[in-house]
Amino acid sequence: MVLNRDFLQNVPDLQMPAAAFKPYVVHGGIVHVSGQLPVRDGKPVWVGRVPGAVSVDQAREAAELCASTSWLG
Numbered sequence: 001m002v003l004n005r006d007f008l009q010n011v012p013d014l015q016m017p018a019a020a021f022k023p024y025v026v027h028g029g030i031v032h033v034s035g036q037l038p039v040r041d042g043k044p045v046w047v048g049r050v051p052g053a054v055s056v057d058q059a060r061e062a063a064e065l066c067a068s069t070s071w072l073g
Contacts, residue, residue, distance in 0.1 A: 024067075036069060038062035
């Protein structure tokens with residue numbers, strides 16, 4: 001996924017994490033995201049295995065949501 005200004009303008013308001021950890025690390029110009037869940041308004045957006053309960057396209061959207069919510073952490 002390539003991040004651009006349009007994507008970053010849609011980053012939702014975030015709550016501070018309950019634990020002390022870094023939600024992402026930048027290494028070699030690549031962002032590595034960890035410990036993020038596809039949550040919106042405090043509720044999981046997609047739950048299940050891919051493919052199956054969650055489609056590949058939904059999984060892609062979930063990954064984008066996880067990345068967007070980790071930026072301000």
